[in-house]
Amino acid sequence: MSKTVPRDENPCRPRHFRPGPCGPAPQEGPAKHSLEMSHTRLIITGALLGLAFLVIGARLVEVAGFKAGDGRQVRAVPVGRIEASRADIVDRNGALLATTLAAPSLYANPKQMLDPRDAAHKLVGVLPDLSEGEVYAKLASDKSFVWLKRQLTPRQMAAVNRLGIPGFEFQDEEKRIYPQGNAFAHVVGFAGIDNKGQAGIERGFDDVLRGRKQPLELAVDLRVQAILRDEIVKQMTQFRAAGGSGIIMNVNTGEVLALVSLPDFDPNDPGASPAGNLFNRVTLGTYEIGSVFKIFTTAMALDAHVTSMTGGYDASHPIQIDRFTIHDDHAQNRWLSVPEIFMYSSNIGAAKMALDVGGDRQREFLGRLGLLKAPSFELPEIAAPLLPSVWRPINTMTIGFGHGISVSPLQIASAVGAVVNGGRLYRATLLKSPKDQPATATQVLSAGTSVELRKLLRLVVEKGTGKMAEAPGYLVGGKTGTAEKVSGKGYNTKSLISSFAGVFPINDPRFFVMISIDEPHGDKASFGYATGGWVAAPGVSRTVSRMASLVGIQPVDENSPEIRRSLLVTLPGPAGRKLASN
Amino acid sequence: MILRPAIIVWFLLVVAVGYAMFQVKYEVMQQEETLVRLNKQIADGRDQIRVLDAEWSYLTQPSRLDRLNTRFLGLGAITGAQITDLPVIPERAGTPAALVSNATPVSVPTAQIAGPRLATVSTRITP
Numbered sequence: 056m057s058k059t060v061p062r063d064e065n066p067c068r069p070r071h072f073r074p075g076p077c078g079p080a081p082q083e084g085p086a087k088h089s090l091e092m093s094h095t096r097l098i099i100t101g102a103l104l105g106l107a108f109l110v111i112g113a114r115l116v117e118v119a120g121f122k123a124g125d126g127r128q129v130r131a132v133p134v135g136r137i138e139a140s141r142a143d144i145v146d147r148n149g150a151l152l153a154t155t156l157a158a159p160s161l162y163a164n165p166k167q168m169l170d171p172r173d174a175a176h177k178l179v180g181v182l183p184d185l186s187e188g189e190v191y192a193k194l195a196s197d198k199s200f201v202w203l204k205r206q207l208t209p210r211q212m213a214a215v216n217r218l219g220i221p222g223f224e225f226q227d228e229e230k231r232i233y234p235q236g237n238a239f240a241h242v243v244g245f246a247g248i249d250n251k252g253q254a255g256i257e258r259g260f261d262d263v264l265r266g267r268k269q270p271l272e273l274a275v276d277l278r279v280q281a282i283l284r285d286e287i288v289k290q291m292t293q294f295r296a297a298g299g300s301g302i303i304m305n306v307n308t309g310e311v312l313a314l315v316s317l318p319d320f321d322p323n324d325p326g327a328s329p330a331g332n333l334f335n336r337v338t339l340g341t342y343e344i345g346s347v348f349k350i351f352t353t354a355m356a357l358d359a360h361v362t363s364m365t366g367g368y369d370a371s372h373p374i375q376i377d378r379f380t381i382h383d384d385h386a387q388n389r390w391l392s393v394p395e396i397f398m399y400s401s402n403i404g405a406a407k408m409a410l411d412v413g414g415d416r417q418r419e420f421l422g423r424l425g426l427l428k429a430p431s432f433e434l435p436e437i438a439a440p441l442l443p444s445v446w447r448p449i450n451t452m453t454i455g456f457g458h459g460i461s462v463s464p465l466q467i468a469s470a471v472g473a474v475v476n477g478g479r480l481y482r483a484t485l486l487k488s489p490k491d492q493p494a495t496a497t498q499v500l501s502a503g504t505s506v507e508l509r510k511l512l513r514l515v516v517e518k519g520t521g522k523m524a525e526a527p528g529y530l531v532g533g534k535t536g537t538a539e540k541v542s543g544k545g546y547n548t549k550s551l552i553s554s555f556a557g558v559f560p561i562n563d564p565r566f567f568v569m570i571s572i573d574e575p576h577g578d579k580a581s582f583g584y585a586t587g588g589w590v591a592a593p594g595v596s597r598t599v600s601r602m603a604s605l606v607g608i609q610p611v612d613e614n615s616p617e618i619r620r621s622l623l624v625t626l627p628g629p630a631g632r633k634l635a636s637n
Numbered sequence: 638m639i640l641r642p643a644i645i646v647w648f649l650l651v652v653a654v655g656y657a658m659f660q661v662k663y664e665v666m667q668q669e670e671t672l673v674r675l676n677k678q679i680a681d682g683r684d685q686i687r688v689l690d691a692e693w694s695y696l697t698q699p700s701r702l703d704r705l706n707t708r709f710l711g712l713g714a715i716t717g718a719q720i721t722d723l724p725v726i727p728e729r730a731g732t733p734a735a736l737v738s739n740a741t742p743v744s745v746p747t748a749q750i751a752g753p754r755l756a757t758v759s760t761r762i763t764p
Contacts, residue, residue, distance in 0.1 A: 151694035157684050209688060234694035281699030528717025601714045610717030 140229055141250055142263075143270035144243055147312075147487045150277040151234055152243050153257065153322075155250070158206035158230035161215060164199050167222035171195040174220045178203070181214040194222075205248065206230045231257075233322040235277065238284055241335045242275055242314050242485065244434075245322035253325075254333060256485065259435045272487040274310035279303055282601045283313040286594040287570055291317060294575035294590050300336035301570045301594075302464050303602070306472035306558065308494045309481030311465075312566070312606070316340075339436040341461035342571070345538030346400045346520075346587070347471075347556045348457030353397055353511060354474045355420040356408045358504040364624065367392035368411075370403040376449050381406050381456075384537070384586075385520065394624045397511045398519030400535060402456040409455025414446045417454065423499045424470040425480060426462050433485040438463055457536060464554075468567050471556055475509055475532075475564040477502045513561045513622045524557050524592035526599040528610025530618070533557030533568075533595065535587035540574070550574050555591035559599050562621050565608060570594045 144153040161182075168174055171194035179187040182204060193201040206228060207215070215223060231246045233239070244255015252258035256273065264271060287299040303313040316336040320328035334340065356362050370391045373382035385399045396404030409417055421427055429439035441461035443450040453459035465483055473480035479496035488494050512532030515521040520535045536554040539546035554571040558564045570591040577583040581590070603610070611618060706712050 150697075151690055154687060154691050154694075156687055156691060232691050234691045235698055236695075238698065238700065278699060281703075285700070285703070526717070528720075597714075600716055603717070604715050604720060609722070610720050 141231065141246070141265060142267045144256060144264070144273060145270045146273055146275050146277045146280075147310075148276065149270075149272075152239050152273065152275075152277075153231060153233050155229050156232050158208070158228050159212050159225035160205045160228045161203040161207055161212075162224055162226055163194055163201050163203055164222050164224065165194050165196050165201060166199050168194050169221065174218075174222070177218050177220065178215065178223075181218065182207075182211060236323065237319045237321050238277075238280055239275070240319040240322050241316045241337070241436075242273065242280075242434075243322060245325050254436065255322075255335075255434055259433050273485055274305075274312065274487045275314065275485065276312045276605070278605050279602045280313040280315065282605075283568075283570075283598050284315045284317070286598045286601075287315055287317055287572070289597075290570065290572055290575075290590060290594040294572060294578065294581070294585060296572045296575040296590075298336060298573035299571065300340065300464055300573070301568070301598075302337050302468045303569075303598070304468045304472055304483065304567045306476040306564050306567050307481075308488050309469065309472070309483050309496075310488055311468075311483060311485050314338075314465075314485070335434065335436040336571070336573070337464045338432060338434050339438045339463070341438050341441055341463050342552050343458050343461050343538045343541065344464075344467060344554060344571075345457040345536035345552070346402075346405075347467060347534050347536035347554055347569075348454065348460070349397060349400065349405045350471055350474055350508065350512070350534050350556070351421060351424060351426070352405050352409050352412075352417075352455045353393065354500055354504055354508050355417060356412050357393070357507055358420070358500045359412055359416060361411045362393055362408060364393055364507055364510075368396065368404045368407040370396065370401045370407075372403075374403055374406055374452070376452065379449065379453075381452065392626065394511055394514055394626055397534075398514045400515075400520050405456040406452035409451050410448060414448065414451040417451055418446055421454075421460075423480075424473060426460075426466050426470055430463070430466050430469065430483060432465060432483055440466065457538060464569055464571060467556060468569060471558065471569075472564075472567050473499050475505060475512065475558045475561070475567075477505045509558075509561050509564065510622050510624045512558060514624050516557075520586075520588040521555060521557075521592050523588055524555055524595045524599075526559070526596045526603070528613070529599050529603050529608065530560040530562055530611060530613060530622075531557050531596065531599055532559070532561030533592075535592060537586040537588075551585055553585055553587040553590040555587050555595045557592075557595045557599065559603070560608060560611065562611075562618055566602075566606065568595050568598055568602075570598070 141155045143151060143155070145151055163174075165171065171191055175187050175191035175194055178190055179185050185204060190203060193203065203223075204211075207225075212225060215225075229250060231250060233243060233245065235243075240255075242255055244252065244257040244259075246252045246257045246261075252261035252264065256271070257264065260271060283301045283303055287301050290296070291299045299315070299317045301313065301315040302311060304311050314337050316334070318328070318332045320332040325333065357364070362368075367390055369389075370383060370386075371388050373380050381402050383399070383401050383403055385401070387395070387399055387401070391399065391401055391404050393404075393408075395401070396408070412420075418427070427440060427442060429437050440463070443454075443459055450459050469480060469483045473496075478498050478500040480499045481494050481496045484494075509532060512534060513530065514532075515534055516524050516531050521533050524531050524533050534556050536552075536556065538552045538554075540550045540552060552571055552573055553575050554569060556567070556569040558567050572590045572594075575585040575590040577585040577589070584590075613619075
């Protein structure tokens, strides 16, 4: 039997023994399998680790090379406008009217107070408006937080810091500051301690101011506003008046350059003034404005071709209607032409003219001029006009000379602006109009009527009731108005509202200027008169001469032939149709 | 144990990179501190600008300027008569040279010229 005997044939060898591998051993069965498995695991682990390193490496390159600074906590302050939680308000030239300043508020932690009595004494030494007793009571309490004073000035904060008392802390707060004080009280209004607008633009534009960073540019001009306010104050002082108001408007854009209501208040401390001072006479006050309304009556009659510049009415006798008598203050007691009715401010003539046009057309015309409904304006303080409930002929007549209808000076401004600027009615606005975007207007009367009204307004200043409104070189045209104030059911002849509504330069109207003085008292210098021509017109005259150079209006020679011709009104001579019945 | 050259190179490289890494990190921290400081300075500066703007507006109140004018200058309002067109102003005869030769020489000593002056400068210096 030839049998292949394996090497190492040992019968005593344990069955399971096998010689250890030396070099690549012949492998088979389970051993080979487990080795292969570990090999695979090693490769997978290695690959995973390699991948992880690759990812880290890639991220490193990305972070270092491409996204430097991304995700950083620290960043540079953005350049550009200074930010605050509420936007500034500036005038049309950028002068600051309202701003927000950091105002730290002082609080204390009484638990950290070492010597409350000494601390209270020292604190009152630098903040004298605090009461030492109250401060001590707060500091000695067992609370851990007490307010001591809200909204300190930077100087006060420095003084408190200099005391070096532990336990006093500051909380950053903001305070609204109105550096122009009273001058813009009724335009800008004010915001409360929580920075919420309470009046004026601050209230009307509360949301806008909160949401923006750029300052809000108003149409008002700081200098013009100061001039108007100054002149109204002068007139009020001279005539011992209870109040006054004024408005200056650009008749070709509707921008309000100045808006003054007196008495006024300091928006930095509105609580210090009587509540009545918050009342805005220009937008919230409605007044029977008197003869200024004859501008509209005459424009209406001329525009409807009911009469003409050469037509006229008999004003020789007062009109008796119902229980009223309509008579003239500057009675001429004769037939008056339309220009004469206007320049002598004849109530009788204006009443007849209005009646001639008729109630319906009058209502329609006044409505077109925006005098019968509340105007749309940026201030929240807006009043709707007071109108007669039934428009009877008597109402037509009295409204013809400005009684029995109450409108705000703001409405008068827009309406007169439209009458003189060629018949375009602009919306009154307190916001500066962008230069490249002309304001939209509606045509409310013909350009021809507008030219005729300019001539009539000039006539009033040249020869009529408004002579004192003349400002040499600036061609003021305008109309006086004196209205008795309504008291109870009748009129009080002693308490007047005297106004002058002026436009200059009248040959090419640019600005409307109106001053109203409430309850003026005539004095020796005015021979006891307290009418618009004596009380308000001089203020308009000075306002115009002071502001003209600021708004870029060049003086002209009134007596130059071109200007004379352009504003010529033919008045019937004394031998004319005197007393001819109409 | 034999250190193979490759291992030495790698080791040195790791040390160098680590050092550089910390160096950069500290530098960044320092820069960040500077940035925070500068940011605060800018914010403070802006706050001051706001305060100064408000103060400027307060100090240039037309009513205040008017008061100061009345007290120190006494200037009046501009009237229409003071303003005119350039062509309206008559031209002076001759060229500037002619003007000079025609002009009467001023021989008044400066000290004798009466009128308001902005400031008086003292020539004597006292120690």
